[in-house]
Amino acid sequence: MMKILAVDDDELILELLVESLRASGFSSVQTATSANAAARLISTATEPFDCFLLDVVMPEVDGIALTRWIRKSPLYGAAPIVMITSMAEKAFIDRAFRAGATDYVTKPFDAVEVTTRVQLAARQVQANRAVHDAGMQVQALRAKIDAQHHTPLSEPVALNDVEGLIDFLALQNYLLQLSRGSFLATSVVALRIVDVGNIYARCSPALFRDVLADVAESALGAMSGSQCIMAYTGNGTFAGVVACSDRNDFEDVELMINLTIERLELVDDQQRPLEVRVAMGTPRAIGVMQSGRAAVAKMHRAIEDISWNMPQLATLKTKTKRGAGMLLRALTQAI
Structure with a gap:
């Protein structure tokens, strides 16, 4: 099961995201209305999140700064981060991808489009897990596996x-x-x-x-x-x-x-x-x-x-x- 964190200062947007995702089979969705609240959830999570849906424009700390913070954690170096925002200008898109975003959806969004992007992210998570498992095996038998893998x-x-x-x-x-x-x-x-x-x-x-x-x-x-x-x-x-x-x-x-x-x-x-x-x-x-x-x-x-x-x-x-x-x-x- 994929664990998702959605962050947006608009609670109606969060409700729409949660309903759309759950209807598509993604039942493990947590929400936060600010970057600071999201950071607390991430820091105290007993199991790491698999995917992030982040708004760009939020009070105090924006989604791009939150993306940079997430990417600094070794746990989330390859986690899918999808920006969901009304900001369609190239400058914002550039900043988001440079910070570490993997995808970008503009508001008003179609629920089907968002769930499709998350389904693609789920495939990426599965691939990342396979790579991680292989990497753990390599670390355990480094001298032998380096030549074989x-x-x-x-x-x-x-x-x-x-x-x-x-x-x-x-x-x-x-x-x-x-x-x-x-x-x-x-x-x-x-x-x-x-x-x-x-x-x-x-x-x-x-x-x-x-x-x-x-x-x-x-x-x-x-x-x-x-x-x-x-x-x-x-x-x-x-x-x-x-x-x-x-x-x-x-x-x-x-x-x-x-x-x-x-x-x-x-x-x-x-x-x-x-x-x-x-x-x-x-x-x-x-x-x-x-x-x-x-x-x-x-x-x-x-x-x-x-x-x-x-x-x-x-x-x-x-x-x-x-x-x-x-x-x-x-x-x-x-x-």
């Missing part, structure tokens, strides 16, 4: 400790929630680790996650000025949504990412140097007339393109060295 390279492993990186499903939900006008000057972009199979083979599961996290942090840092929201999609590939449509703005981003990674001096489990390089695809402008589904489809095409048409490592190395030399000369001349 290496997470498949194709799986979009969780990287919850990287600020600005969200779940791939959440990234798709984010695009679906944006209105057509919000796509103006917005692009999707994909990047991939070159020769990721070799890196994967040389690393333990924990170390491979660390490498992915280092790449993600380097990429997000290089694109910090573009309000980037990014997710790991598996196979060493990341997808991002950026508030920019000009390809020239990304001319040096790939170089900046690779220079940052190079400075980290990454090594494998045998302490041998890991040559980690990233290839970045061409940003694809979504266009003001595109729908959310079309935007998701364009993101998937960007991922496929970087997977099938990635430049060779030798080309990337040459480009990185040349770019580094140009930057060094520019700095020297400036001095």
